Amino acid sequence: MQFTKMNGLGNDFVIVFGEQQLPANAAELAIATCNRYFGIGADGLVYILPSTQADFMMRIINSDGSEAEQCGNAIRCVAKYVSDRGYVSGDELTIETLGAGVQRVQLNKVDGVVTTVRVDMGKPILQGLQVPTTIDQETVVNHPIEVEGVTFHFTAVSMGNPHCVIYVDDATAFDFNTWGPKLEVHPLFPRKTNVEFVSIRSRDYTDMRVWERGAGPTLACGTGACATLVASVLNGKTDRAATVSLAGGELFIEWNEEDGHVYMTGPSEMVYDGTWLK
Numbered sequence: 001m002q003f004t005k006m007n008g009l010g011n012d013f014v015i016v017f018g019e020q021q022l023p024a025n026a027a028e029l030a031i032a033t034c035n036r037y038f039g040i041g042a043d044g045l046v047y048i049l050p051s052t053q054a055d056f057m058m059r060i061i062n063s064d065g066s067e068a069e070q071c072g073n074a075i076r077c078v079a080k081y082v083s084d085r086g087y088v089s090g091d092e093l094t095i096e097t098l099g100a101g102v103q104r105v106q107l108n109k110v111d112g113v114v115t116t117v118r119v120d121m122g123k124p125i126l127q128g129l130q131v132p133t134t135i136d137q138e139t140v141v142n143h144p145i146e147v148e149g150v151t152f153h154f155t156a157v158s159m160g161n162p163h164c165v166i167y168v169d170d171a172t173a174f175d176f177n178t179w180g181p182k183l184e185v186h187p188l189f190p191r192k193t194n195v196e197f198v199s200i201r202s203r204d205y206t207d208m209r210v211w212e213r214g215a216g217p218t219l220a221c222g223t224g225a226c227a228t229l230v231a232s233v234l235n236g237k238t239d240r241a242a243t244v245s246l247a248g249g250e251l252f253i254e255w256n257e258e259d260g261h262v263y264m265t266g267p268s269e270m271v272y273d274g275t276w277l278k
Contacts, residue, residue: 003033004081005040005271008073010219010248012271013060014040015081017048027065033276034063040276043215046074048082054094054102056082062214069099070160072222072251076117076268079105083114084270100160118265121223124230124255125158132162133188141234147182154183155231159262162193162213163227167235171199171207180211196224198232204242206232219248226262229253 004015014033023029030045032038044062051057058078060068075095082088091107106118128135133156135143140156145164154164164183168174174197183195195211208228210221225244232238233255241254251266 001029001276002273003040003276004273005042006077006081006268007248007271008076008220008222008268009246009251009266011071011073011221012042013044013046013074013077014042014276015046015048015077017081017085017087019047019049021049022047022059026059026061027067030061030063031065032278040274043212043218044068044071044074046071046078048078051096051102054096055088056093057096059098062212063216064214066214067098068161068214070097070223072119072121072159072224072226072264073220073266073268074222075103075105075119076222076264076266079107079117079119080114080268080270083107083109097160114268116265116267118263119222121159121226121262121264123260124227124262125160126156126230126234128156131156131158132190134190135188139234141231145183145186145188147179147186150179152179152183155234157227157230159223159226159230161223162189162191163196163224163231164189164193165196165198165228165231167237168197168199171197171209174199174209176209176211177217180217184211184213194221194224194227196221196228196231198228200232200237203237203239205245206238206242207245209247220246220251222251222264222266225251225253226264230255230262 104120128137
């Protein structure tokens with residue numbers, strides 16, 4: 001199996017191009033290839049497949065073998081891959097995702113090489129049951145959630161995949177490795193959830209650390225950064241455009257008031273090409 005190792009702000013992936021459909025053993029392959037001791041090492045295995053609705057389709061298998069509906073860092077990596085390898089021309093393309101439909105991507109290049117990618121991530125889903133949570137409300141904002149006797153307050157947002165955004169005093173110092181896995185599987189989230197711990201520096205700058213559903217702690221989460229901006233607007237904490245600082249770097253997120261779409265801009269990079277022989 002030919003692959004390319006890529007990352008978006010340290011959120012890293014094994015990228016496979018050329019398959020016509022998702023292999024039947026994709027879950028087993030993801031568990032094996034993503035293993036950081038006996039495999040390639042990655043947060044997920046990503047297939048770039050043909051699409052009848054867009055230029056390409058992206059399928060993402062987490063490191064635990066589960067499938068993710070969407071991934072903001074992965075879609076930037078996919079866009080850079082197909083552009084830099086010459087599979088598309090021009091500065092725009094469309095990518096079909098499992099959970100968020102077809103998304104439009106704008107490529108920013110220097111000397112023909114993609115440096116940053118701006119993705120139309122679509123409209124956030126805020127209705128409680130559709131995120132999904134078990135809470136039947138139009139929005140789930142600053143809602144209490146109890147774990148082992150400790151009460152947090154969360155805002156629920158879906159960007160094609162579910163997110164639980166929690167505000168803390170200092171996201172960079174918060175013990176998210178303890179609380180992330182407990183919140184991921186909380187009964188309020190019937191399909192589990194990604195968990196973002198956020199602190200606000202200013203109206204246009206936030207810190208965020210993430211526990212990703214199916215992958216655990218990662219250096220960045222694009223959909224999580226989008227959910228963070230949406231939640232921060234709903235809670236009156238930031239403006240509709242802000243920089244979200246993650247462990248692996250920064251993403252610029254906009255929640256456009258006119259069309260209601262969220263736009264994410266950030267980098268992606270290739271690390272190396274290889275062959276998986278097992």
